[in-house]
Amino acid sequence: MMRKTLPLRSKLVLGNLLSLAVSGLCGWGIWFSFGPEQLWLAIVVSAGICFLISMRLTSTLSDSLSALEVGLLNFKDNEFSVSLHGYGEPQLDSIADLYNQASEKLRNERQFIYQRELMLDKVIQNSPNIMLLVDDQQRIIYANDAARHLFNQGVRIEGMLLAELIAELPRALRQALDSEHEGLFSINADSASETSDDSNNDDINNDDIETWHISRGKFSQNNQQHHLILLKQLTKELNRQEVAVWKKVIRIISHELNNSVAPIASMVNSGRVLTKNLENDKLALIFDTIENRTAHLSQFISHYAEFAKLPLPRKALINWDNFIEQLAAQYPFDLLSKLPTLAIELDGVQLEQVLINLLKNAHESGADRDKVSLLIQEIKHPAEGIIITVEDNGSGMSSEVLSQALLPFYSTKQSGTGIGLPLCREIVEAHGGHITMQNRTEGGLSVKLWLPKE
The missing domain is CATH 3.30.450.20 (PAS domain)
Incomplete structure (x- = not known):
């Protein structure tokens, strides 16, 4: 059966009462023995005895608080190796035990964080x-x-x-x-x-x-x-060989689908001719549905076939006045520069397709129509050529979308095919240039095309 001990507070109160009682008895004994004229001696002796007894009774509490203070100072200095021993006082021992548990947990946490930092550093250092x-x-x-x-x-x-x-x-x-x-x-x-x-x-x-x-x-x-x-x-994520494989797959699929779509369209026309005198609304609806779906499928296939069967550029000198006029008629833009005077040979049809895709994306990005701009700069160094920049003030692209925007079949649009920007990249690189994309500080997207003269 466990003994019940008095709380520390009760012991301190009783100890103070005891010290007062003992010092009072000693003072009364001196006063009684030496008379009233020695009252000062009785007071001094009583106070001294009271002080000594109080010091003795509170020594355990003082030692434990001093040890706890040293331990907390160690915590402040990130030192968690110090432990407190027991004092034979349940409440003080409980505090010491909680301190020791906290110290052990902090040691384990620090070791865990250290190991995790080592692992994270190892991963980062070995990242490509x-x-x-x-x-x-x-x-x-x-x-x-x-x-x-x-x-x-x-x-x-x-x-x-x-x-x-x-x-x-x-x-x-x-x-x-x-x-x-x-x-x-x-x-x-x-x-x-x-x-x-x-x-x-x-x-x-x-x-x-x-x-x-x-x-x-x-x-x-x-x-x-x-x-x-x-x-x-990003080059290693989808190299030229992988693009070539995708193109081959697209060509095979396009060929097989066209072989099926063409007879279907022909049979629909034949069916219309054979049933034109029946005047059956349901039959007309069936023919219309088949015709619309085959036309949509043919258009869908043609987009991918365009990417898979991109011909080599047929370069010729560009008439920039006619080129810009035709381009602006399809998607309006603000021309921020004079037209180039550099005699540069490019495939006008393919370049127009690139700029149509970029201007279309700019208009669909939520940009103001009068904030879509086109800039053409002539560059002499390090190599002679032109840089064409298309900018807008739309929503721009997130970091994740930017990192995959030029990969075939990646699209954030609900009806997108994912070949618009990759087709632009194929055309620009076929001209010996390259394409760069980045978000603008003031909002929107900036796309630059470098096209060398040679």
């Missing part, structure tokens, strides 16, 4: 995506292994300024990192790993073009703003 973390002063405070190899041949770059790091990078990569935009951009595969001044000259001339996606994020830690930059290479 480039990750940079910079502060408000644009100083790099963290970079993974892929970033160090891309920017500094594997040497640590923490502590460097971003401007210093990107000073000698290829032009497209430097511009993407130096701006605040998210989006797609293209660089030369060889120049991505070079840092010499000559690498800029190879940005566009080389046929081996890599497409990259850049995304950004912000977060606050320790009352300081941090900026996260992620670079992801």
Whole structure:
């Protein structure tokens, strides 16, 4: 049977009463023995005895509170290895036990966080995506292994300024990192790993073009703003061989469907001729339905066949006045530049198809009609050519959509085929150029086409 002990508060109250009683008896004994003239001696002795007894009775409480204070100071310094021992007092022992449980839990939590940070760091360091973390002063405070190899041949770059790091990078990569935009951009595969001044000259001339996606994020830690930059290479996700396979599949499917659709359409026409004198409304409705669905299927097939059977560009000098006039008649836009004077040979039909797709997307993005713009710039360096820019003030694209916008069959539209932008990319790359996309700071999307003269 367990003994019931008095609460600590009751013990302290009783202890104080006991010390008062003992000191009072001692003081009365002195006063009685030496007379009233020794009252001061009785008071001093009584107070001293009361003090000594109180100190003795509260020593355990004082020791436990001092130990608890030291333990909490250790908690403040992130030191969780200190444990408290028991004092033979149930309430104090309970506090010590709770402290020890909290200390053990904090030790385990710290160990768990440490292991998780090691695992996360291992994953980040082995990721093929480039990750940079910079502060408000644009100083790099963290970079993974892929970033160090891309920017500094594997040497640590923490502590460097971003401007210093990107000073000698290829032009497209430097511009993407130096701006605040998210989006797609293209660089030369060889120049991505070079840092010499000559690498800029190879940005566009080389046929081996890599497409990259850049995304950004912000977060606050320790009352300081941090900026996260992620670079992801998209070329490996869908290379030229995979596109060729898709095209072959589309051609086979289109051929088989056309072989079935053509006889159906022919039979519908024959059926109309044979039953024209019957004047049967239900029969006419059946023929109309079959005809409409076969026409829709033929149109559906033709969109994919256009992507699969894209012919080589038939280049000729462009009459820019006629070209812009025909383009504006289909989708209006604000021309922000003079027409180019550079004698450049392009496939006018294919280029018109590209710009029609881009202008159509701009008008369908929720942009104001008078805010859709077209800009044509002549470029002399590093290679001679033109850059055509289509911009709008619509809703733009999310980071996820931007990273997949140029992949065949990816579409966010309910009735989209997912080949509009990939077809634009095929045409532009067939001309030896490349396409980049990024969200505008003021809202909307900016799409740039680089088309070299040679």
